[in-house]
Amino acid sequence: MSNRPLAAAGRLVPLLRAGLIAGIVIAAVAYPVVALTGIGAKATAHAVDQKTRVLKTALPAETSYLYAPDGKTVLTMFYEEYRQYTKLSDMSPNIQQAIVAAEDSRFYQHHGVDPKGVARAFVSNARSGGSQGASTLTMQYVRMALRDSATTPREVQEATQQTSIRKVKEMRMALDLEKELSKEQIMERYLNSAYFGHRAYGIYAASEIFFSKTPKDLTPVEAATLAGLVKSPSEYDPADSDQKEATGRRNYVLDRMSQLGYLSPDSATAAKSEPIRLKLTTPPHDCAAIPEKYNSWGFACDYLKNWWSAQPAFGANRLDRMDNLRRGGYRIVLSLDPKVQEAAEKNVGAKDATGSPFANGIVVSEPGTGRVKAMAVNRTYSLDLADNPQSSNPEAGPKVKANYPNTVAPLLGGGDLAGYQAGSTFKMFPMLAALDSGMTLSTSFNAPYRYKSAVYDGWAPSNASGAMTGQQTMWSGFGKSVNTYFVWLEEKVGADRAVRLAEQLGLRWRTDVDREQASPAKAKKWGAFTLGVSDATPLEMANAYAAIAADGRYCEAIPVQAIMNRDGTPATYATPGGLHREVAKPRCRQVVSADAARAATDAARCPTGDTPARGSCGGWSTADSVRGTVGRPVAGKTGTTDSTRSAWFVGYTPELAAASFISDPDNPFNAVGDGQSQIPIQAVSQTLRDGLKGTPTRQFTPPSDAIVG
Numbered sequence: 001m002s003n004r005p006l007a008a009a010g011r012l013v014p015l016l017r018a019g020l021i022a023g024i025v026i027a028a029v030a031y032p033v034v035a036l037t038g039i040g041a042k043a044t045a046h047a048v049d050q051k052t053r054v055l056k057t058a059l060p061a062e063t064s065y066l067y068a069p070d071g072k073t074v075l076t077m078f079y080e081e082y083r084q085y086t087k088l089s090d091m092s093p094n095i096q097q098a099i100v101a102a103e104d105s106r107f108y109q110h111h112g113v114d115p116k117g118v119a120r121a122f123v124s125n126a127r128s129g130g131s132q133g134a135s136t137l138t139m140q141y142v143r144m145a146l147r148d149s150a151t152t153p154r155e156v157q158e159a160t161q162q163t164s165i166r167k168v169k170e171m172r173m174a175l176d177l178e179k180e181l182s183k184e185q186i187m188e189r190y191l192n193s194a195y196f197g198h199r200a201y202g203i204y205a206a207s208e209i210f211f212s213k214t215p216k217d218l219t220p221v222e223a224a225t226l227a228g229l230v231k232s233p234s235e236y237d238p239a240d241s242d243q244k245e246a247t248g249r250r251n252y253v254l255d256r257m258s259q260l261g262y263l264s265p266d267s268a269t270a271a272k273s274e275p276i277r278l279k280l281t282t283p284p285h286d287c288a289a290i291p292e293k294y295n296s297w298g299f300a301c302d303y304l305k306n307w308w309s310a311q312p313a314f315g316a317n318r319l320d321r322m323d324n325l326r327r328g329g330y331r332i333v334l335s336l337d338p339k340v341q342e343a344a345e346k347n348v349g350a351k352d353a354t355g356s357p358f359a360n361g362i363v364v365s366e367p368g369t370g371r372v373k374a375m376a377v378n379r380t381y382s383l384d385l386a387d388n389p390q391s392s393n394p395e396a397g398p399k400v401k402a403n404y405p406n407t408v409a410p411l412l413g414g415g416d417l418a419g420y421q422a423g424s425t426f427k428m429f430p431m432l433a434a435l436d437s438g439m440t441l442s443t444s445f446n447a448p449y450r451y452k453s454a455v456y457d458g459w460a461p462s463n464a465s466g467a468m469t470g471q472q473t474m475w476s477g478f479g480k481s482v483n484t485y486f487v488w489l490e491e492k493v494g495a496d497r498a499v500r501l502a503e504q505l506g507l508r509w510r511t512d513v514d515r516e517q518a519s520p521a522k523a524k525k526w527g528a529f530t531l532g533v534s535d536a537t538p539l540e541m542a543n544a545y546a547a548i549a550a551d552g553r554y555c556e557a558i559p560v561q562a563i564m565n566r567d568g569t570p571a572t573y574a575t576p577g578g579l580h581r582e583v584a585k586p587r588c589r590q591v592v593s594a595d596a597a598r599a600a601t602d603a604a605r606c607p608t609g610d611t612p613a614r615g616s617c618g619g620w621s622t623a624d625s626v627r628g629t630v631g632r633p634v635a636g637k638t639g640t641t642d643s644t645r646s647a648w649f650v651g652y653t654p655e656l657a658a659a660s661f662i663s664d665p666d667n668p669f670n671a672v673g674d675g676q677s678q679i680p681i682q683a684v685s686q687t688l689r690d691g692l693k694g695t696p697t698r699q700f701t702p703p704s705d706a707i708v709g
Helices: 004-030 032-039 045-057 093-103 115-128 137-149 153-160 164-180 183-193 203-211 220-229 244-259 265-272 292-308 318-327 338-347 423-436 474-480 483-493 495-504 512-518 527-531 538-549 594-604 626-630 679-691
Strands: 064-067 074-078 331-334 359-365 372-377 445-447 470-472 553-555 560-564 572-574 580-582 588-590 635-640 647-652 657-663
Touching: 064 318, 074 292, 093 137, 093 183, 093 220, 093 244, 137 153, 137 164, 137 183, 153 164, 164 183, 183 203, 203 220, 220 244, 220 265, 244 265, 292 318, 292 331, 292 338, 292 372, 338 359, 338 372, 338 679, 359 538, 359 679, 372 679, 423 474, 423 483, 423 495, 423 527, 423 538, 423 594, 423 635, 423 647, 445 483, 470 474, 474 483, 474 594, 483 495, 483 527, 495 527, 538 553, 538 594, 538 635, 538 647, 538 657, 594 635, 626 647, 626 679, 647 679, 657 679
Parallel strands: 064 331
Antiparallel strands: 064 074, 331 560, 359 372, 359 657, 445 470, 553 588, 572 580, 635 647, 647 657
């Protein structure tokens, strides 16, 4: 008996099976609920409907942009998927036609699922053993949208797994979606969701990365090249040295465009003869990609990220908030003032003095808003530490690199570094607490060279010089930085009260020792607090002193002047009372009375060589050159630690507050030395001078008679 009939029958069985399967799928198109239960899917029609409703409003991840204060200059971008959502009206018809030709020639005829395409795919697969997909543009968009809106690994798997159940669900949702959205809306969403390779998600990114142009300007040849990538971005990558596969795929798309009437045969032939001409662009990503011209701004960018991660407006936890930054499509404008920033960079040698283990940094804050106006340090913001020398910390080990000349460490604050001992700049806190509790500027004490404290269990600090011995008031005691006067004053007001006030002014304790000493159980005995034994950052100190310049109104430090959502509306957060406020707006509260702050400022004019409105500085001060340099009313305080391991100066005018330090961030025991202790004084006074040049001079408001005493 001949085997030919059996062989023919064997070939027929797969075709009959394919036809049966195609019939089932077509029935699924017509009767989706029956199909879902027949195939055995557990999801109910209600669940599918619910997901379809989500897809109606789902938007793909979008790149967030960080702008300079002019709101126009792009400094960098944050993204997980580089994408900028683009309206269909801002896309060339060429790309719309090319994607139809490449992926779904019957897009404008079907209603989400193409029965002819399904049947053709099943028959073809049965014959060849292949995996022709039959997915329409709508079905592809459903898959991409489900993947992009997934919140768990399981949802991602369900959106992309190759199963019949997933395919039928996809068909059902595509049918439902086409009832809710127009073809133009689906096309727009598809072209903003598709992946084109080289981290280009969506047509805007693809146009920019491959051709350095916008989607509106794509030619037929360029559009066909990009449309051809969607099927397999790596296989058809035109950036490969061998463009054979990319050219073949592009020419296929051009032929299909001609067959569909989008191009004339002659135009298609001419287009196919052209080589693929790329103009590749690599979009910047994260703070390390900020242009060289703005390198020092990288530290402000890094602070922005740390600040963002602490804002509940952007998510329930740090991970969610950073994910939102990379996917939320925000437009963020930094608060830096270019003029003040330039002055700060110049006066800490940010571009020329990066080869020292001693970091000299400065932060400038705006009183009344808390907005950061400058952040600069004598370091290059860079991830490349290859040429950095060995760390100066002997305990770090031979392979640990120093923080200079390159670093991305948050040396200026806002991150997880503890900071640097701030010395006598802390004397402001007990003085301000005393004034706010009712004591007067004239409060007098005959300060000895050494003072033994009964309150602090016999602790006996001394002054830096015998010239500080004698009768002192708040003016002279602050101007000369008399340790024994301020230990006595702290006893009167209570060290715990000074600690709590510092916290209200934004200081945080990041070392175990500082946290223990600041605890309610120990704070009353923390006598050395007034001498600045705690670590602090210049960001904290600038903002704390800015509150005094603002008549006692403390504003949280903020690195932005505007944050806009992807739809152009301001980003907001809900207050405990249910009000919605803009995230970028100042968040301020009155911490001490205006009169107490004005009195503290009057005393703080003494260290700078300025003349207070109401009292006497006692003949000399610790930074008497500042007033002459700044050339306008100025207040502030010097600070040094034991053996001058670090040195500080915090100064302010009514318009700006600045804090500068010099220290070795790698090794706090590597002493700066007295010879460099003037550097922060110069950095602050010169930055205030240069940053305020050309602006009207403002006067401090004098304190009242009652608080003068």
